[in-house]
Amino acid sequence: MRQYQHRLTARADKRGLLEITSEVEGWTRGQSVESGLLTLFIRHTSASLLIQENVSPDVLHDLERFLMRLVPEDEALYRHVEEGPDDMPAHIKGALTQTHLNVPILDGRLALGRYQGVFLFEHRRVPRDREVLLHLVGA
Amino acid sequence: MRQYQHRLTARADKRGLLEITSEVEGWTRGQSVESGLLTLFIRHTSASLLIQENVSPDVLHDLERFLMRLVPEDEALYRHVEEGPDDMPAHIKGALTQTHLNVPILDGRLALGRYQGVFLFEHRRVPRDREVLLHLVGA
Amino acid sequence: MRQYQHRLTARADKRGLLEITSEVEGWTRGQSVESGLLTLFIRHTSASLLIQENVSPDVLHDLERFLMRLVPEDEALYRHVEEGPDDMPAHIKGALTQTHLNVPILDGRLALGRYQGVFLFEHRRVPRDREVLLHLVGA
Numbered sequence: 001m002r003q004y005q006h007r008l009t010a011r012a013d014k015r016g017l018l019e020i021t022s023e024v025e026g027w028t029r030g031q032s033v034e035s036g037l038l039t040l041f042i043r044h045t046s047a048s049l050l051i052q053e054n055v056s057p058d059v060l061h062d063l064e065r066f067l068m069r070l071v072p073e074d075e076a077l078y079r080h081v082e083e084g085p086d087d088m089p090a091h092i093k094g095a096l097t098q099t100h101l102n103v104p105i106l107d108g109r110l111a112l113g114r115y116q117g118v119f120l121f122e123h124r125r126v127p128r129d130r131e132v133l134l135h136l137v138g139a
Numbered sequence: 140m141r142q143y144q145h146r147l148t149a150r151a152d153k154r155g156l157l158e159i160t161s162e163v164e165g166w167t168r169g170q171s172v173e174s175g176l177l178t179l180f181i182r183h184t185s186a187s188l189l190i191q192e193n194v195s196p197d198v199l200h201d202l203e204r205f206l207m208r209l210v211p212e213d214e215a216l217y218r219h220v221e222e223g224p225d226d227m228p229a230h231i232k233g234a235l236t237q238t239h240l241n242v243p244i245l246d247g248r249l250a251l252g253r254y255q256g257v258f259l260f261e262h263r264r265v266p267r268d269r270e271v272l273l274h275l276v277g278a
Numbered sequence: 279m280r281q282y283q284h285r286l287t288a289r290a291d292k293r294g295l296l297e298i299t300s301e302v303e304g305w306t307r308g309q310s311v312e313s314g315l316l317t318l319f320i321r322h323t324s325a326s327l328l329i330q331e332n333v334s335p336d337v338l339h340d341l342e343r344f345l346m347r348l349v350p351e352d353e354a355l356y357r358h359v360e361e362g363p364d365d366m367p368a369h370i371k372g373a374l375t376q377t378h379l380n381v382p383i384l385d386g387r388l389a390l391g392r393y394q395g396v397f398l399f400e401h402r403r404v405p406r407d408r409e410v411l412l413h414l415v416g417a
Contacts, residue, residue, distance in 0.1 A: 001140055001276070001279055003416065005313055005382065035144055037178055037274045039315055039380050043391030045331040051238045053184040053230055058219035062227050063234055066210070071344070080336035088340050091331055095341055099329045099394075100380040102178050102239040104144065104274045111272055113182030116238075133389055135315045135382045137276065137279070137415065138142065140279055140415070174283055176317055176413050190377045192323040192369055197358035201366050202373055205349070241317050241378040243283065243413045250411055252321030255377075276415065277281065 004031045006134040012122035015086075017052065017060045020132070021117045025110055027134060036105040036138015040118065043131045046090035047122050048097040054117025067093050090123035097121055105138055143170045145273040151261035154225075156191065156199045159271070160256045164249055166273060175244040175277015179257065182270045185229035186261050187236040193256025206232050229262035236260055244277055282309045284412040290400035293364075295330065295338045298410070299395045303388055305412060314383040314416015318396065321409045324368035325400050326375040332395025345371050368401035375399055383416055 006027050012018040028038055042049050053059045071089040075081045078088040101118065104111045112118070120130055145166050151157040167177055181188050192198045210228040214220045217227040240257065243250045251257070259269055284305050290296040306316055320327050331337045349367040353359045356366040379396065382389045390396070398408055 001142060003279060003313060003315075005384065035142060037142075037276065039382065041380060041382050041389065043389065043394065045329070045391070045394055050234055051184070052234060056219055058217075059227065059230055062217045062219050063231055066216075066231050070209075070348075077344075078336075078340045080334055080340050088337065091337055092341055092344050095328055095330060096235055096374055102180060102241070102274075102380070104178065104180050104272045106144065106272070111180065111182065113184070113270070116182065116184055131391070133382045133384070135380075137315065140281060174281060176281075176415065189373055190323070191373060195358055197356075198366065198369055201356045201358050202370055205355075205370050209348075235374055237377075241319060241380070241413075243317065243319050243411045245283065245411070250319065250321065252323070252409070255321065255323055 001137060001139045004136040008132045008134060009129050010120050010132060011129050012120060012127040015122050015125055016064045017119040017121050019054055019117045020120050024118050028110060028136060031136055033105050033136055033138035034108050036136060038103045038105060039100060039135040041100045041133045045094050046087060046124050047130045048094040048099060049101050050097050050119045050121050051101060051116050052119055053115050055115050086125045093123045140276060140278045143275040147271045147273060148268050149259050149271060150268045151259060151266040153266060154261050154264055155203045156258040156260050158193055158256045159259050163257050167249060167275060170275055172244050172275055172277035173247050175275055177242045177244060178239060178274040180239045180272045184233050185226060185263050186259060186269045187233040187238060188240050189236050189258045189260050190240060190255050191258055192254050194254050225264045232262045279415060279417045282414040286410040286412060287407050288398050288410060289407045290398060290405040292405060293400050293403055294342045295397040295399050297332055297395045298398050302396050306388055306414060309414055311383050311414055311416035312386050314414055316381045316383060317378060317413040319378045319411045323372050324402050325408045326372040326377060327379050328375050328397045328399050329379060329394050330397055331393050333393050364403045371401045
């Protein structure tokens with residue numbers, strides 16, 4: 001068994017979900033691992049990672065709207081407001097979704113389900129470069 | 140160190156939590172790994188995985204009811220309604236719980252806590268077969 | 279590649295988030311792994327794990343308050359009340375956060391982002407010893 005690591009940078013156009021499946025698949029395929037496990041880790045606390053349906057843009061819209069209702073950008077609710085009304089809600093949305101993901105590798109490919117995609121979830125109003133570490137172990 | 144992979148299929152009787160600890164333990168024990176790490180990955184976006192208390196059925200009931208209140212099946216809240224009123228809530232509940240789990244292996248056994256079980260969480264009204272991939276690495 | 283395992287015990291002073299980054303880093307550094315992947319697993323269902331901003335105590339306070347509002351300690355909402363009004367909410371908060379975490383190891387160090395810390399999240403009113411298993415694989 002061997003391991004491989006990679007640093008991926010991605011930036012969403014706007015708040016919400018940006019699919020990064022093809023970037024992740026591209027690097028993974030290049031390592032020629034037949035069976036294994038891929039881990040993704042985001043080095044931020046106001047953006048997160050998620051595996052979600054990647055067919056309907058409405059699903060992504062509805063998920064983002066749900067989280068906007070659940071975690072209001074209302075400064076009266078928070079003490080931590082000095083970085084803007086969207087910062088504390090971003091930390092909470094990050095806590096409710098994922099800092100890391102695992103995806104098995106089968107037959108040399110990411111074993112995602114037919115309708116699953118890998119997403120960067122930007123929670124700030126002004127997107128920024130986000131660093132995602134990839135760790136692959138396998139043979 | 141070696142790795143092992145397996146494909147498990149499970150189907151809940153109804154919406155909610157189905158314990159799959161014994162199926163997962165059975166396969167894991169068969170690989171004769173003394174120390175290692177087990178990963179479970181579900182290949183769906185309207186069902187998810189969870190480690191939860193496995194003693195009281197009331198805990199499972201209350202958790203499911205909490206999520207039903209948190210993510211209402213009210214079509215007025217969503218754009219994505221063409222697959223039924225329970226589909227978009229299922230994607231959201233999936234996003235709030237887990238697509239994958241890790242459990243360490245110690246002394247040849249899943250190192251779950253005394254009251255922890257591994258569950259498939261079915262979010263659709265009509266359950267279907269769900270595919271869970273198992274990846275085990277260890278020695 | 280080799281693997282290492284460790285059992286960490288931590289106890290919060292009160293309900294809420296307790297940073298355990300230095301304990302986790304200390305053990306990890308002692309294994310002299312240059313590149314790899316660390317997994318943390320908590321053996322409980324009324325406490326959980328989280329990676330969160332570790333600069334502002336207000337962030338931790340706001341996150342805890344958000345979850346207290348989201349998951350009220352109101353016995354009328356739950357069937358499972360025999361272990362106290364904070365027990366079922368603790369299981370729900372555990373389900374909405376993490377039972378396990380992964381952090382890559384780069385250049386011999388935990389590859390946490392600049393503002394990321396590893397936290398034990400105690401959800402019970404009376405904190406208790408919590409057991410966290412560490413699994414490290416790498417070279």
